[in-house]
Amino acid sequence: MLRNHLLYLTSEQLCVYHWRLGKLTTGPCFASDDDGIDAFMDYIDAAPVGPCWLLTDLIEEDYHRLTLPHVSGKAGRQMLQRRLMQQYRETPYRHVSIQGRAPEGRRDDIALLSGLTNPSIVQPWIAALEALKAPLAGLYTTTLMSDVLRRKLGLHHEHLLLVTEQSGGLRQSYFRDGQLKFSRLTLAIDRDGVPVNVAAETGKTLQFLTSVHLIERGDVLHTAIVTPSDQIERLSALCRNGPETAYHFIPMETAAAKVGLPEAPRLADTLLLKLLGAELPRSHYTLGQARRYYQLWWARVAMYGASAAILGCTLMWAAVSLWRAGEADNAATRMRAETARYDSQYQAVMSDMPPAVARTANMKAAVAIERMLAEKGPAPLPMVRMLSNALERAPLIRLNRLDWRVDLPGAAPAPSAMQGPADSGPATPVPSRLLGLPSAPPQALHLEAEISGQQDDYRAALDAMRQFAQALAAQPHMAVEIESQPLDTRPTVKLSGKAGVTAGVTAEDKLKFALNLIWNP
Known part of the structure; x- marks a missing residue:
């Protein structure tokens, strides 16, 4: 199974730690020489390669503070990169962070630039990981990780100096208002094998901070020392509070409990590695193609x-x-069983009934034919409705006679529906087309009417008759034929009558006309 590797690099060696499910376990360490790098490659190559996080603890680390014009967007990022390149031209491992803005003036951005000034310590290990195609997730520094440790320990002094003993030496990181401003790494044990005086180193750091105006005269520098419990008594004798220095001792057991380590280590390495594995922040230094x-x-x-x-x-x-x-199968099974049950019930019921007069199919066909006759069978009502609509727009027209019939080419003429019944005789079969099967047949309507009004106004009578005929012809599928007019104007007919006589007009003298209507639905 893949294992995540947390690598802790100092000037003398690289130690491997394994990170899995929030637990940190110690691995082997390799010296910073060719043999150590070869052994490291063999070790990584033998294990399944998982992501690697490289944490450095080096003296060759520089921090520079400056103010830059406040520029946002792409132009601001390009300006920061140019300034970073100018400051650390000899190393590819550079970092910049914006720590707020100046309170006065142009309110410029306050930037902290950092870089590994001796990349030759880091590059062989990164090249070894590249040769193995190991996934290197990021390059980190213990100085920037100490800010995470400060927050975990709940240290919020205005001027704070966090002192931790690590594999690389004694790390002193200065924070002002929670922002990292300076860090230095010194040897924890001098050349004679005597532990370094922490109070003396703190005094040197205070003198430097005062010279660069990070601390003003009269400000108190709170120094928090993370150390094992058995070292607190010895350090208390050396570190005395003064007018500008206040010491606070944090037992390693307390720090380990706040970080989440089950056992308290002697050095702060595992504290920072535990925070790195839990936080997994963005890489402090850019790696590029690595x-x-x-x-x-x-x-x-x-x-x-x-x-x-x-x-x-x-x-x-x-x-x-x-x-x-x-x-679905269960439902189909239930439906088949239910269908079989209903079939058996139907058969049982039908067995007790007398034989049916007609089959079900015949009855269904009869119902279908009856509906077709009702929909398409000939009837005088549609033509009478059209005639009624035309009469409403012709008030001078009076009907005298209507004769409706259905005629088909080659068929015997059907008796009019508005006349009396035909003489009884031998029954002849009626064509299916006359009944409306399969489509409605053409229908004819003969009407005789007269025109009321002045009897000697033949022009008005002719106009009324023509308008009435045109109104009928405007109906859909309607053809109108004028059989006789109120005044016969044919050249072969003798024109006769009396003009100017209106009184004593008989029925024979009224203006009459006849029309033949043919409607093909």
Whole structure:
């Protein structure tokens, strides 16, 4: 199984720690020479390669404070990179952080630049990881990680000097209002094997901070020393509070409990590694191409995760489909059983009934024919309705006679529906088309009417008759034929009558006309 590696690098050696499920375990250490690098490569190559985080604790680390014009966006980022390149031109491992803005004047940005001034210590180890194609996630420094330790310990003094003993030596990190301003690493044991006087080193640091105006005269520097419990008594005798210095001792057991370590270590290395594994912040120093194998590893993990999600969804969909198929089979079985039961009940009921006069299919066909006759069978009502609409717009027209019939080419003329019944005789078969099967037949309507009004106004009578005929012809599928007019104007007919006589008009003298209407629905 893949293991995540936390690598702790000092000037003398590199130690490997394993990180899994929030637990930190100690691994081997390798010297900073060719043999040590080869042994490190063999060790990494033998184990499944997981992500690696490299934490450095080096003396060759520089910090520079400056103010820059407040520029946002891409231009601001480019300005920071240019300034960082000018400050640390000889190393690719550089870092910049904005720590707020100046309270007065132009309110410029306050920037802290840092860099590893001796990259030759780090590069061989990074090259070894690249040769193994190990995913290097980031390059970190214990100085910037000490800010996380400060927050975990709850130290919020205005002027704070955090002192920790690490594998690389005695680390002193100065914080002002919670912002890292300066850090220095000194030897914890001098050349004679005597522990370094922490109070003396604190005094040197205070003198430097005063010279660069980070601390004013009269300000108190609170020095927090993280050390094992058995060293507090010895350090208390050396570190005396003064007018500008106040010492606070934090037992290593207390720090380990706040960080989450089950056992208190002798050095602060594991404290910072535990915080690194738990926080996994963004890389302090840029790695460039050295980080490409981590990006490839992350892309591969993302693809595996997506494949696992797709596989899980597929299995879930298959399980749901199988469950639905089973439910459908059960429902089909129940429906077949219910159908068989209803069939048996139907057969039992039908066995006790007398034989039916007609089959069900015949009855269904008869009902279908009856509906077709009702919808398409000929009837005078539609033509009478059209005639009624035309009469409403012709008040001078009076009907005298209507004769409706249905005629088909080649068929015997059907008696009029508005006349009396035909003489009884031998029954002849009626064509299906006359009944409206399969479509409605053409229908004819003969009407005789007269025109009321002045009897000698033949022009008005002719106009009324023509308007009435045109109104009928405007009906859909309607053809109108004028059989006779109120005044016969044909050249072969003798024109006769009396003009100017209105009184004593008989029925024979009224203006009459006849129309033949043919409607083909």
